[in-house]
Amino acid sequence: MTHIAAALRASACRDNPSMAQGKRISAEIDGTALQSIKDMGAAAKAARTKAGEGQASAAARLGVHVQTIARIESGEPGVAIGHVIGMLALYGISVELRQADAPAP
DSSP states (O other), X not given: OEEEEEOOOBOXXXXXXXXXSSSOOSSOBOHHHHHHHHHHHHHHHHHHHHTTOOHHHHHHHHXXXXXXXXXXXXXXXXXXXXXXXXXXXXXTEEEEEOOTTSOOO
16 A cells, blocks of 8 residues: 655645635645645546546545546645545555654654
8 A cells, every 4th residue: 555644734824825726725734735735636646547547437436526536636725635535545545644743654
């Protein structure tokens, strides 16, 4: 199984110009967290395509709209975390969380 170390940290700053476009989320997040979200989306897309499935098949398996799959794969931060983790799990990818200041294993 592939492990993605995701160090997601919410930023208290409300005026973060680096905030990605998409659904509004309750807290602005920093660049490290945005990159983690993009990395998870890229991993999901790579696993889906490696499995030979289209976005429609992935959407049917996950029980979401095809647009949600596209949003996950593009790394949009406003997608429900359950959908992101669910898609990763469909393709055998687990996510490992760790403190941002903790050394990687």
